[in-house]
Amino acid sequence: MSGLEIQDVSMRFDLPNGGHVQALQNVSLSIKQGEIMSVLGPSGCGKTTLLNIVAGFLAPTEGEVVLNGHRVEGPDAERGMVFQQGALFEWMSVRDNVSFGPRMAGKRAAEWRENVDHLLDVVGLQDFKEKMVYELSGGMQQRVALARCLANDPDVILMDEPLGALDALTREKMQGLVLKLWKETGKTIILITHSVEEALLLGEHLLVMAPRPGRIHREYHLPFADLGVGKDLREIKKLPDFGERREEILGMIWDMEEEIMGRSEEAA
Amino acid sequence: MTQIFSDLIRELAVLFLSVVSALPAIIGYVAIILLFMLAWRVIRNRLTRAQDYTSLKTVTFGDESAVISDKSASVISVVLVFVIWGAFTGSGWLPGFLHAPGPFVGEAEFVYTVEEGNGARDDAAVTVIVHRTGEVPETPEVPPGDGFAKNDVLIVQAYRTKLLRWDANDEATRNDGAKIVAINGVPLTREADVDTGFGRVALTDKGTLNFEPGKGWQMEDIWLPAPDSVWRRLLSISREGYQNVTLAEHLSYSLFRVIVGFLLGALVGIPLGYAMGLSNWFRGWFDPIVEFMRPVPPLALIPLVIIWAGIGEQGKIILLFLAALWIMAIAARAGVSGVAISKVHAAYSLGASPLQIMRHVIVPNSLPEIFTGARVAMGVCWGTVVAAELVAAEKGVGKMIVAASKFQDTDVVLMGIILIGIIGFGIDMLMRRCERWLVPWKGRI
Ligand SMILES: Nc1ncnc2c1ncn2[C@@H]1O[C@H](COP(=O)(O)OP(=O)(O)OP(=O)(O)O)[C@@H](O)[C@H]1O
Ligand SMILES: [Mg+2]
Numbered sequence: 120m121s122g123l124e125i126q127d128v129s130m131r132f133d134l135p136n137g138g139h140v141q142a143l144q145n146v147s148l149s150i151k152q153g154e155i156m157s158v159l160g161p162s163g164c165g166k167t168t169l170l171n172i173v174a175g176f177l178a179p180t181e182g183e184v185v186l187n188g189h190r191v192e193g194p195d196a197e198r199g200m201v202f203q204q205g206a207l208f209e210w211m212s213v214r215d216n217v218s219f220g221p222r223m224a225g226k227r228a229a230e231w232r233e234n235v236d237h238l239l240d241v242v243g244l245q246d247f248k249e250k251m252v253y254e255l256s257g258g259m260q261q262r263v264a265l266a267r268c269l270a271n272d273p274d275v276i277l278m279d280e281p282l283g284a285l286d287a288l289t290r291e292k293m294q295g296l297v298l299k300l301w302k303e304t305g306k307t308i309i310l311i312t313h314s315v316e317e318a319l320l321l322g323e324h325l326l327v328m329a330p331r332p333g334r335i336h337r338e339y340h341l342p343f344a345d346l347g348v349g350k351d352l353r354e355i356k357k358l359p360d361f362g363e364r365r366e367e368i369l370g371m372i373w374d375m376e377e378e379i380m381g382r383s384e385e386a387a
Numbered sequence: 388m389t390q391i392f393s394d395l396i397r398e399l400a401v402l403f404l405s406v407v408s409a410l411p412a413i414i415g416y417v418a419i420i421l422l423f424m425l426a427w428r429v430i431r432n433r434l435t436r437a438q439d440y441t442s443l444k445t446v447t448f449g450d451e452s453a454v455i456s457d458k459s460a461s462v463i464s465v466v467l468v469f470v471i472w473g474a475f476t477g478s479g480w481l482p483g484f485l486h487a488p489g490p491f492v493g494e495a496e497f498v499y500t501v502e503e504g505n506g507a508r509d510d511a512a513v514t515v516i517v518h519r520t521g522e523v524p525e526t527p528e529v530p531p532g533d534g535f536a537k538n539d540v541l542i543v544q545a546y547r548t549k550l551l552r553w554d555a556n557d558e559a560t561r562n563d564g565a566k567i568v569a570i571n572g573v574p575l576t577r578e579a580d581v582d583t584g585f586g587r588v589a590l591t592d593k594g595t596l597n598f599e600p601g602k603g604w605q606m607e608d609i610w611l612p613a614p615d616s617v618w619r620r621l622l623s624i625s626r627e628g629y630q631n632v633t634l635a636e637h638l639s640y641s642l643f644r645v646i647v648g649f650l651l652g653a654l655v656g657i658p659l660g661y662a663m664g665l666s667n668w669f670r671g672w673f674d675p676i677v678e679f680m681r682p683v684p685p686l687a688l689i690p691l692v693i694i695w696a697g698i699g700e701q702g703k704i705i706l707l708f709l710a711a712l713w714i715m716a717i718a719a720r721a722g723v724s725g726v727a728i729s730k731v732h733a734a735y736s737l738g739a740s741p742l743q744i745m746r747h748v749i750v751p752n753s754l755p756e757i758f759t760g761a762r763v764a765m766g767v768c769w770g771t772v773v774a775a776e777l778v779a780a781e782k783g784v785g786k787m788i789v790a791a792s793k794f795q796d797t798d799v800v801l802m803g804i805i806l807i808g809i810i811g812f813g814i815d816m817l818m819r820r821c822e823r824w825l826v827p828w829k830g831r832i
Contacts, residue, residue, distance in 0.1 A: 176732055196738030206729040209828035210751040220737040223747070253828050264733075271737050 121187050123150040123173070123275060123307060128182035130168050130333075141332035142168040143179070148335065150324065152187075152274075155301050155308040155344055157322030159315060159368065161375050165333025166311045170277050173309065174200050186275065196220060199273035201264045203280045207252045213239070213263055214248045220271025231270065238266040241303075242296065258289035262296070269304065278310040282317065294320055294352055302348045315368050319343050319361060320352055327368060329375055337371065339364070423463050431459075469614055476613035477605050487604035490545040491585040492517050497571050499553060499588075499596065501536045504564030511536035513551065515586070517543050517600040520608060535559045543586075543600050546607045551596040561594045570596075612798040617805070620798040629799060630790055632782055638806070640782040644700070645768045645814075648707020652764060656712045657757060660719020661749075670720075677713055685710035685771045689778050698779035703772065710771045711764040718760020722753025755829040758822045765818055769811045784810075 130143040142165040150156050158166050171177040173184050175194040184191040186198070199220075200206075207216050215222075217238060221231035239245050242262035252260055261281060268276055281297075282290045294317060301308055312318050318325055323344040329336035341364065347355045355361060473481040477489045495515050502508050511532055518524045524542060531537040535558035543549040559565035568574060570581040570588045580589040586600040608616070625634045662669040663677070688706055696702035726749055734744045776785025784803050791799035822829065 174732070174736060176735075194732065194735035196736070198736060200733055200736040202729040202733060205727050206733040208730065208748065208751070210754075210826075219734070219739075219747070223734075223737060223739040223743050251828065267733075267737070273736075277736075 121152040122154075123152075123309075124185040125149070125169075125173070126182050126185065128169070128172060128179045128184065130165065130172065130177065131180045143172075144332035144334050146182070146333070146335055148326070148338075150307060150309065152307055153305045154324050155298075155310065155321060156324040156326060157318035158309065158311045158326045158328060159313075159318045159372065160326075160328030160333075160336070161330055161372055161379060162313075164328040164330035164375075166328060167279055168333065169328075170279050170309065170311060173275070174198055174277050196224070196271055197274045199268035199271055199276045201261075201268050201276065201278040201281045204257065204260065204284045207260055207263055207267070209251070209253050211252070212248070213244060213250050213252060213255070216252060216263055217266045217270050219267060235266075235270050238270050241300070242266045258285050258293065261285065261293060265296070265300065269300065269306075273306070275307045275309065278308065280311055280313065283313065290317075291352060295347075297321060298344060298348050298352075301344075315365055315372070316356060319364055319368070320347055320355060325368075327371060330379060336375070419467070420464075423467075424460070427459055427463070472611070472614050475604060475606050476608075476611055478613035478615050480613075480615050489603045489605045490517070490607075491601040491603070492519055492545055495583070495585045497583045497588065499536070499567050499575075500569040500572070501553075501557065501559060501565050502568045503535070503559050507535075508568070509534035509536040509559075511538050511553070511557070513539045513541050513553070513596075513598075515541045515543065515598065515600070517545055517586070519545055531556065541598055543598060545600060546602060548597055548599040550591065551598055553596055566594055567596065609795045609797050612801060617798045617802050620796075621802050621806075624799065624802070629787055632787070634787075637782055637784050637787045638810070640780075641772050641776065641784045642810070644703050644707055644772050644783070645765070648704045648772070649711045649761075649765055649768050651704070651708045652711025652768075653715045653761065655708075656715030657719045659712075660716040660721075661723055661753075663716065663720045664723025664753075665749075673716070677716055680709075681713045681717065685767065686774050689775055692775075693779055698781075703775050703780065706775055707768045707771055710767050714760050714764040714767060715757070718756050718763075719753060721760075722756030723749055725756060726752040754826045755822075758818070758826055758829070762815060762818045762822070765814050766811065769807075769814060773807055 125146055125148040128143055128146045129141070132140045132142055134140065146165075146169065158169070160166055168177065172179050173191065175191050175198065191198070208219070211219070214235060218228075218231050218235045221235070236245070236248075239248055242265055244259060244262055244266070247255060247259065252263060255263065261284075264281070278297075282293050285293060297308070297310070298321065300306075308321075310318075310321055312321070319341060320343055322339070322341060325339040325341055326335060327337040327339075328334065343355050343358075343361060346358075470481065470485065472478070474485050474487050477486050493516070495517075496512050497515065498510050498512050500508055500510050511534070512529075514527065514529050516524050516527075526540055526542060529538045529540055536553075537556045537558070539551060539553055539556065541549060541551050553567065554560040554565065557565070567590060571583060573581045575581050575588065575590050577590050577592070580587045584601075586598055589597045589599070591597050612620075621634075628634060628636070659673065663673050664670070685706060688709060692702045692706045692709075696705055730748055730752065731744060734748045739747065772783065773785040776783035777789050780786040784807055788800045788803035791797075791803065
């Protein structure tokens, strides 16, 4: 059994004031090995919570996550994580950041040097190996984070708004890079985003979540990620199908937001 | 209670009065600052017209980033401190015309007029010799002069006063009912002193004269020695020592205590802070202790430490250890708590073990905070050691300056204070250097 199974996961946070938040309710989902899935949804619908459960940082109150036939109990090198920002180690050079995983596994430099150098080439940072990470721009730092994750050769890569802090142009380039790496490495990727376009471009499998309680609203299987590999993503965005899907999902999220606003107005 | 209140109000009034009396000096100083600013502006504009980013800004007032410490102002300000110091102490480093008027020194004369009981008057001259501290002038022979009042000689040290028993050699004495009615022809009474131009003459209750030579504007050596005499004292003390202890010994004892106390404090405080940052139980256990001990100034512990450990090295090291301990513990705790959870999560996802995360994430991440704490702790330790030595010690800079103050060796006291300042500053610079070298990422995240 390969792939990632999320089985009937619920997450309930008790609040100090005695109340509670149902961050996730009965979420079931299966992701095939080598699939890239993007997750969309209004703020607070439990996307990060879901990702943290898959990463093993949180234990669900109900249900379980199964990867390749075994239950997820905690964080592990088989599930790599790329954060929005600030998760690099400032006290290390770019190369030391990227080689962190292999080094912690006790591998000698000879074993990882070639792979690390190759990954730095792939993300276009060959000239910045010896630099400290605070000397890099935000986009370069995200590429380091990607390379660091890949250097550890995880089965699943989890990304929480990895491109959220980047400017539009850098972001577009990074989207191409993510697609390229996905195809080249064949990793299973889950990527959270707030951008509908990004979700469509990078989501072979697209999940739209709804809030209160956090749950799956719609699932799509889309061709754009496959089409986009190695291509100019702007061309993909011009496809009529792409436009339709975008409008449909935008409308869906818009309605959800309206409903949230309405509900909070009623409450007030 | 009302007693205390009214006493405090009185204190406040006295304080207010002395502030008011200092106002002219303060205003004068501010005027000098502004004067130099304008003068420097004119000079600089003549010299260059820099076109850097800051000088091209049109909005500078209120733009914090446009405010850079002006090096020239710093230099002028420091030089001015020495000039003012030198001017009011008659320093040999300053040309004479910059000196504030000094005390009267030398020979002068005033004339007193004696009136006998029967109304007969006679004049006699007093030769006054005012000499500097430490000099012993010869007593000149003066002719007694004619009449029943005879001439006198009065030898006074500058800044001191002296009584003149004018009738010791006169034919009419106070016992005969003779008394002095005028100095230099100006009437003299108990209430009205006479200014002779080089000093004041006052009549005492017993009818003798009290002479006070003119002080001028300069400070007396035991109030404020000149910068050059402090410097000379530094040279002589660094060669010969003070009270049988060399300067190097005094300094090394103080530094030794600070370094050992600080290191012990860090050695215990950092692990304690880590434990508090990493474990609920330890945090709960030590929070009340640390939060209580932190606001207790180390100086307040001196009496207790003396009672417990005496005045030897141990007591002082315990004191400095306590001074550094809480600061370092709090800094380490803050460093651990300050680690972004995403970094720890990332490290776990990369397969690191808790120990590896400690070593490669938590410790380096806490270093900037620890360095900030270390700088504060070093400063506090340095201040505390001097204070502790003031109270009880055999050697150390603090000891040196209290001993000197007992003998009124003000130059040694000043030299000690300046050395304490320089060393404290040096320690801080050294810590900053280490910081830039060891945690270059500080403040750049
Ligand atoms: N540790 C926690 N304690 C209590 N409530 C929490 C906790 N973490 C998350 N929540 C709640 O769970 C819900 C889902 O949060 P989550 O961070 O997963 O949302 P999200 O979809 O990632 O939002 P965003 O798009 O803003 O990142 C929110 O209502 C949030 O308030
Ligand atoms: Mg006489």
